[in-house]
Amino acid sequence: MIELKNVSIVFGQGTVNENKALNNINLKVKEGDFITIIGSNGAGKSTLFNTIAGTYLPSEGQIFANDKNVTRDPEYKRAKYIGRIFQNPLLGTAGNMSLEDNMTITHKKGMKWLRRSLNNKTREIFRQELVQLRMGLEHRMKENLVMFSGGQRQALTLLMMVLSKPSLILLDEHTAALDPKNAEIVLELTNKFISEYKLTGMMITHNMTHAIEFGNRLLMMDGGEIIFDIEGEAKKALTVEKLIQKFHQLRHKTFENDRTLLAED
Amino acid sequence: MIEGIFVEGLIYGIMVLGVFISFRILDFPDLTVDGSFPLGAALMVQCLLSGMNGWVALLVAFAGGVLAGVVTALIHNHLRVPNLLAGILTMTMLYSINIRILGNRANVPILDQPTILKQVTEKFTGIIPDEYILLVFFLVVALVVKVLLDLFFRTDLGMTLGAMGNNEQMVISQGVNPKTLKTIGVGLSNGLVAISGAFAAQYLGFADVGLGQGIIVSGLASVMIGEFLMLKSNRIGVLTFCALAGSICFYAVMYVGRFYGYVIHMTPSDLNLIKGVLIIVLLIMTQAKKLKVPFKVAK
Numbered sequence: 001m002i003e004l005k006n007v008s009i010v011f012g013q014g015t016v017n018e019n020k021a022l023n024n025i026n027l028k029v030k031e032g033d034f035i036t037i038i039g040s041n042g043a044g045k046s047t048l049f050n051t052i053a054g055t056y057l058p059s060e061g062q063i064f065a066n067d068k069n070v071t072r073d074p075e076y077k078r079a080k081y082i083g084r085i086f087q088n089p090l091l092g093t094a095g096n097m098s099l100e101d102n103m104t105i106t107h108k109k110g111m112k113w114l115r116r117s118l119n120n121k122t123r124e125i126f127r128q129e130l131v132q133l134r135m136g137l138e139h140r141m142k143e144n145l146v147m148f149s150g151g152q153r154q155a156l157t158l159l160m161m162v163l164s165k166p167s168l169i170l171l172d173e174h175t176a177a178l179d180p181k182n183a184e185i186v187l188e189l190t191n192k193f194i195s196e197y198k199l200t201g202m203m204i205t206h207n208m209t210h211a212i213e214f215g216n217r218l219l220m221m222d223g224g225e226i227i228f229d230i231e232g233e234a235k236k237a238l239t240v241e242k243l244i245q246k247f248h249q250l251r252h253k254t255f256e257n258d259r260t261l262l263a264e265d
Numbered sequence: 266m267i268e269g270i271f272v273e274g275l276i277y278g279i280m281v282l283g284v285f286i287s288f289r290i291l292d293f294p295d296l297t298v299d300g301s302f303p304l305g306a307a308l309m310v311q312c313l314l315s316g317m318n319g320w321v322a323l324l325v326a327f328a329g330g331v332l333a334g335v336v337t338a339l340i341h342n343h344l345r346v347p348n349l350l351a352g353i354l355t356m357t358m359l360y361s362i363n364i365r366i367l368g369n370r371a372n373v374p375i376l377d378q379p380t381i382l383k384q385v386t387e388k389f390t391g392i393i394p395d396e397y398i399l400l401v402f403f404l405v406v407a408l409v410v411k412v413l414l415d416l417f418f419r420t421d422l423g424m425t426l427g428a429m430g431n432n433e434q435m436v437i438s439q440g441v442n443p444k445t446l447k448t449i450g451v452g453l454s455n456g457l458v459a460i461s462g463a464f465a466a467q468y469l470g471f472a473d474v475g476l477g478q479g480i481i482v483s484g485l486a487s488v489m490i491g492e493f494l495m496l497k498s499n500r501i502g503v504l505t506f507c508a509l510a511g512s513i514c515f516y517a518v519m520y521v522g523r524f525y526g527y528v529i530h531m532t533p534s535d536l537n538l539i540k541g542v543l544i545i546v547l548l549i550m551t552q553a554k555k556l557k558v559p560f561k562v563a564k
Binding site: 074075076077079080083084086091092093094095096097100101102104105108110111112113114115116117118144161164187246 | 417419420421422424425427428431432434435436437438439440441442443445499
């Protein structure tokens with residue numbers, strides 16, 4: 001699926017502020033994997049996503065997607081097979097446009113031309129898809145998205161991304177900016193879509209319980225490196241205590257300085 | 266007088282639609298307009314002088330405007346120049362190009378040429394009262410442009426252009442290159458401006474390199490008046506209508522300023538000051554309006 005070979009990202013190369021955000025990362029994401037990623041602030045989690053998505057081009061190393069070298073492909077080209085959701089719920093949708101217009105733009109990836117694909121037939125398809133969210137949005141298709149809450153917009157972004165059938169989805173703390181109730185709904189939907197549509201995905205979270213509960217594989221990052229990679233049965237046996245212990249053992253430092261990481265619910 | 270105001274408002278209204286596309290839909294403040302307006306006028310005049318059919322000449326003017334917009338977009342996209350500066354660069358270069366097109370002259374009259382307007386006047390004289398012929402003609406032209414734009418912005422491409430002005434990341438996430446979209450949008454916008462310039466040259470009876478001076482301010486003021494007058498809406502048909510209505514209002518104010526300004530000892534050279542003040546007043550009024558009605562909830 002996606003493979004990173006010796007990928008490094010260096011910011012401000014050759015200056016005093018030189019900062020190695022990713023250090024020689026090797027990672028192979030297999031088809032059907034759902035990987036959760038944890039790590040403290042500055043560990044390189046978001047940089048890893050930005051590198052996979054193509055926002056940053058690697059300083060060293062290569063990236064392969066379906067065995068094709070995509071190291072130099074710009075973000076918009078990779079977006080055709082990579083779906084991405086950001087922490088900011090407003091980034092996935094256009095607020096000054098109606099719900100149905102947004103869905104028209106997102107239901108198919110790639111350049112749009114002079115066709116008009118919004119008609120009663122597609123409207124009906126969109127309406128049926130929206131029912132899955134159980135938010136009553138199917139009755140509000142002509143409303144501008146500015147009127148919708150962050151949770152609704154994030155759920156919508158998720159649905160629209162899933163409908164475009166990406167081969168890999170990147171979830172960058174996509175529930176962190178939502179209130180607890182909405183966060184739970186969006187997370188539930190995520191889990192539902194991933195198993196229903198058999199998606200390959202990666203999810204950054206600051207919540208260790210979620211990291212353990214979801215997915216079949218877990219990555220722990222620190223200082224731009226993947227320090228711990230566990231999957232299958234071994235991952236199922238993990239507990240929060242064991243994870244903290246593991247980190248301590250690997251890095252000889254404690255998680256205490258980053259309290260967000262200790263959230264357990 | 267009233268038909269003069271409407272004719273002027275409608276001719277420049279096509280330019281206002283172009284400005285509306287770049288400023289409001291693409292969120293791309295494009296100053297190329299100051300150069301592409303006289304470009305359209307210059308191309309029209311030269312094509313007519315070389316004996317070309319008026320409608321073909323109009324197409325040439327449109328193509329010239331599109332090209333100017335594309336140049337601005339390319340400078341912005343590939344040299345990573347801020348959009349304002351890219352527009353200023355093209356505008357400055359266009360000044361020289363326009364003088365070249367006009368045969369190294371700053372002003373070329375076409376009073377004796379068979380312009381589109383003259384053909385139309387000849388055809389309809391006797392059917393419609395003479396003073397209303399141009400009014401009806403430009404009403405039709407402006408409406409055709411408006412309807413075509415409305416249709417365009419309801420296609421997938423048009424919607425994506427709108428989404429880009431609102432949220433560029435979203436468009437990138439859909440696998441669309443925002444650079445391509447900007448090139449298309451700014452090109453279209455300047456094409457319309459050039460058409461407006463071409464009609465203005467026929468109406469005025471000459472092309473002048475100075476025609477475009479400050480035109481961007483007029484366009485922006487018109488767009489803002491339109492937004493101020495009308496209800497807030499996200500329907501493209503309403504928005505383009507607002508732009509046209511704004512243009513007519515703005516040129517009505519300018520018309521009055523030109524003809525009755527002498528009463529308060531105003532000279533034509535004061536008009537630019539008036540335009541600027543008008544924009545500032547509009548900005549203040551819009552702010553005040555926003556404070557009063559913080560959020561309007563749809564049913």
